[in-house]
Amino acid sequence: MIKHLINGRQVESASTIANLNPANNEVICQIAAGGEAEVAQAVAAAKEAFPKWAGLPASQRAKLLRKVGDLINQHVDEIAKLESLDTGQSYWRTKKMLVPRAADNFYFFADTCCHVDGETYPTNDHLNYTLYQPVGVVGLISPWNVPFMTATWKTAPCLAFGNTAVLKMSELSPLSADRLGQLILEAGIPAGVFNIVHGYGSAVGEALVKHPDVRGVSFTGSTATGNRIIQSGGLKKYSMELGGKSPNIIFDDCDFERAVDAAIVAVYGNNGESCTNGTRILVQDGLYDRFVAALAERTRKVVVGDPLDEATNVGPMITRDHWKKVTSYIELGISEGARVVAGGLGTPEGLAPHLKNGNFVRPTVLADVDNSWRVAQEEIFGPVACVIRFKDEAEALKIANATSYGLASYVWTENGARAIRMAEGIEAGLVFVNSQNVRDLRQPFGGIKGSGTGREGGHYSYEAFLEVKNVCVSK
Ligand code: NAD
Secondary structure, eight states, rough: OOOOETTTTEEOOOOOEEEETTOOOEEEEEOOOOHHHHHHHHHHHHHHHHHHHSSSSSHHHHHHHHHHHHHHHTTTHHHHHHHHHHHOOOHHHHIIIHHHHHHHHHHHHHHHHHOOOOOOEEEEEEEEEEEEOSSEEEEOOOOHHHHHHHHHHHHHHHHHTTOEEEEOOTTTTTTTHHHHHHHHHEEETTTTEEOOOOOOOIIHHHHHHOOEEEEEEEEESOOOHHHHHHHHSSEEEEEEEEEEOEEEEEEEOOOOOHHHHHHHHHHHGGGGGOTTTTOEEEGGGGHHHHHHHHHHHHTTOOBOOTSSSTTTOOOOOOHHHHHHHHHHHHHHHHHTTEEEEEOOOSSOOOGGGTTTSSSOOOOOOEEOOOOOOOHSSSSSSSSSEEEEOOOSSHHHHHHHHOOSSSSSSEOOOOHHHHHHHHHOOSSSSSESSSEEEEEEESSSOOSSGGEEEBBBSGGHHHHEEEEEEEEEEEE
C-alpha cells in the first residue's frame, strides 16, 4: 500500500486505488486515495513547518538537499525499477539518465539557493532594494509521464528556496515519489517540510489548489487541467508546464543522417509520452520522399517490448484508456487521409507472451498529413509521427506556428542565417537547432500559448518559488 506522507508520518485513507502495471495490467499495489481531509492535514503540517525551514540559512538547507541527491544516487537501480514498473518506461534509460538527473536537480538547486541575491535601484532621494523571499506552502502537481524527474524538478527548488511543499503525484504513477518522500526524511529534512497526498486529481488536486493556505502552485500536466486549476485556485502564484505538439522542421540542406536519427528520438523517446517530443515533422519538398522512406525504415526497427529489457525502445502506454486514445488517433489519421508508412493499428510484432495483456501500440508514421487535421493539432502523447510537407522557409514557419501549443521546436538546416531567422520566428519556449532535446539545468524551461506560463530552471525558478519584494528607503 502506498500511503500519504503527512508531517513525517505514513497516513492511510479509507479508499484506495489499484495501481496497474502497464506491461500486463496486473495490480502492483493499492494507493491511498486521499481527499480534502488529507490535503488539509498536509497543508497544516507544511504551514507549521514553514517559518523554521525558511529561517534556516540557505547553506544549511543546501546541505540537506545535497544529502537527498546522495541518497538518490545510492538508490538509482531501485528507483529506476519502480519507475519502469509503474510507467512502462525503459528501465535502462531511467537508470542511466533520468534518476541521476533527479539527483542533479537536488545538487543544482542546493547551489542555486546559496546565490540568491537582490538588486538595488538608487535615486537621488531614495534607495530601492529587492528582497527575494519564499512563497510559503506550495502545491506541486505532477503528471505520470516522467514522474520521478518531474517530482524532483519541482521539489528541489521549492525546498531550496525555503518553501514547504505538498506534492500530489499522478494516481497512475506514485511509486518513485513515495521513495523520494522516504529519502527526504532520511536526509534529515524536518517532518512537515515535504508532504505527499495521493489520490485523484478531482479530489486531492482540486482540494490542494483551492486551499487558501496554498500560496503557489507548480503544475505539470495537460493544458485542459492547467486551465481548470487556474479557475479553481483563483489568484495564486502559478507555474504551468503544459502540453505540446512540437514541430520538427527538416530543411533540404540539413545533415540528413543526423536529422533522421534525431527525429526517431524525438518521436519515440520516452514511449512517445513526452511533452517536448517533436511529433509534427515538417519536411521540405526536395527531401520529403527520401526522409519519409528513411523515417519509415527506422521506425520499423524500433523495438517494442518489456520496459525492463535493455533492447526495448518503446514500452507499453501508461493505461488501457491511454492505449485506446493513441490507437484512436491512428484510426483518425487514416480516416483524415494520412498514408501509413510504418506501424499502424494492431499488435506490435514479436511481443513476448507475458506482455500479451499490456498496453502496446505499434510505432507509427502518418505521412502526407495536413496541418489542419486533428492528428496534427491535438496532442496524441504516444509513438505516432505526423509528417507534413512544406515548400519554403515562410511556409515552414507558418505551419510551425499554426498550433495552439508553443513548447519545444526543432530546426534542421546547415544555413546559419536561416536557423537564426527560424529561431526568432517560431512561437515556442524552446528552440533546438541541429540538436535533440538537451537540457542544462540553468536554461529556462517552459512554453507559451497553450503550453503554459512561467519558466523553471536556474534563476528562472525564482519566478515559481520566490516572491520579490521592493523596499524603498528615503534618504
Ligand atoms: P493531467 O493534466 O491529466 O494530470 C496531471 C496531474 O494533475 C495529475 O496528478 C492529476 O491527478 C492532476 N489533476 C487532474 N485534475 C486535476 C484538477 N482538477 N485539479 C488539480 N489537479 C488535477 O496530465 P497527465 O495525463 O497526467 O500528463 C500528461 C500531460 O502532461 C500531457 O499533456 C503532457 O504534455 C503534459 N506534460 C507537460 C510537461 C511540461 O513540462 N510542459 C511535462 C510532462 C508532461
